Amino acid sequence: MSKKKHETPMLDELKKGPWPSFVKEIEKAAVKSETANDTLGQVEKSYRTRRGYWKHGGIVGVLGYGGGVIGRYTSLPEEFPGVKFFHTVRINQPSGWFYTSKALREICDIWDKYGSGLTNIHGSTGDLVLLGTNTESLEAIFAEYSSRGWDLGGSGSAMRTPSCCLGPARCEWSNINTLEINYQLTQEFQDELHRPAFPYKFKIKTSGCAVDCVASIARADLSIIGTWRGKIQIDQSEVQNYAKKGMNINAEIVNMCPTQCITYDGKEMKIDDAECSRCMHCIAKMTKALRPSGERGATLLMGSKAPIVVGSLLSWVIVPFIKLEPPYKELKELIRKMIEWWDENSKPRERIGEVIEIKGMRSFLEYIGVPPSPAQVKWPRKDPFIFFKDEDFEKVFKKGKY
């Protein structure tokens, strides 16, 4: 249909080499799409002038939804009319990002019809991300996707589309059913997801173990990380197989255990389970020989975020251990309380972790009904500036007999 509109000598550089090239892909889309064609032109211009030309603009969306579409525009609509609108559509991904090839074809066919044909599949948010369409097409896009069972994802000051690792569907290390938990939370918080009413964004990410494949500890307001309370079971003959295949078990496993709770005398491996902090190193390196056993559940951590606004945070422990079994009532109620507290104590554009920092852990923990625990801190307070409430003297520091 449309042929190459713009000369792109700088982008052409990035078609060289054995690797996949985003330039080649956009060029393929540009054969059919004016939007993709002008995307190439604008990106080339950015390379030449060393500045960006995308901008925020008016809020756009579909009827009945407060989010799910991100308004994107070029600041050079005369020069690049094809990207006058370049809205992003977020589609709520299935738990663990499982699709049939048929479903992907269907998604792409609809997108070819109404959008630029470009997708980067899964953005950092977790949603399936469709790049580049105009305002008029939005209702039709939504109608087509929703008639096939798809829904929009979250955006703005709302519950963001929860995401999870593929967990028990493919990974033997998973301590919890990440897929089911993620699905249940997505259903539970439909209203919060589609109708932005929070002080700022709220993200929930669930990983089956401390390897944390969805980076929940670095970028979720609520990080749900699967763990266990029990022994690491050892298959001694598999331990010997690792040794035979050349693993230096003392150097690679024993000495690298952060709690120094493993011993190995060349014949038998022993783990002092009471000292194990469940970091996953030994299990990840000797999968066939070691596996967790006993009670399964998760640690709930909160607060992580990227640098904007006052510095990045990693999530820290709030609930050291929670059982997670259907219908996940305790988890759902806890999350509602967390959000309520946040709503009551936050100024606009404050993430929950920042508010906990400002108001203090006590206020937050008391509200959600979680007791203080050494698992929540790296170390206790160092300076003797200590806050007391009257009730503490009655309940905690009782007068004794001398």
Added chain:
Amino acid sequence: MSTCAAQSTNKVRLAVACCVNMCGAVHCSDIALVALHTKVPPIDHERVGKICEIPTVISSCPTRAISPDPAKKSVKINEEKCMYCGNCFTVCPAIDIHNPESDGVAIVVGGKIGSLRSAPKFSKLAIPFFYNEPPRWPKIIAAVKNILEVYAKNARKHERVGEWIDRIGWEKFFKLTGIEFTFQHIDDFTFMRETMRTTPAFKW
């Protein structure tokens, strides 16, 4: 770079962020590039009055550097407080933070996400600034390659970049990589307290 990867002792998560929002988990990656502005954005006072909502602009600034300028029916920026984040530009295109001559790229290293062996870590500043040199950014590529090679040569098996640096010490990291240590490396934004060395025990 594929040869380095084959030799490296654990996975190396390379990440690129086009702005300080650092979408994804760029701030917790082994080696990451982040695009930066380095100058206080100029204000087009005439346009601010016309196209921007002044209270929104003021509240957009995380460091409270922006205050009203009633005489000009616009805003002013306290240059000492501004750390060039660009939040104001997001809500007000008349404060255009783009500057092709001074915008650039920093390299941060040593972040990790998993809890294996050691706790998750943020990436920390290795090189504060490169000029933006599209389409191939040769100096940045060379610098990343250097860090990757020094890591692959010196780290123990299973050590991630950040674990290797924690073991040898940052002074050793700068020495081995030949990277210059500058004022930009010392945190003077919010977290100086926890980053200063409080022992005379360090390596020459």
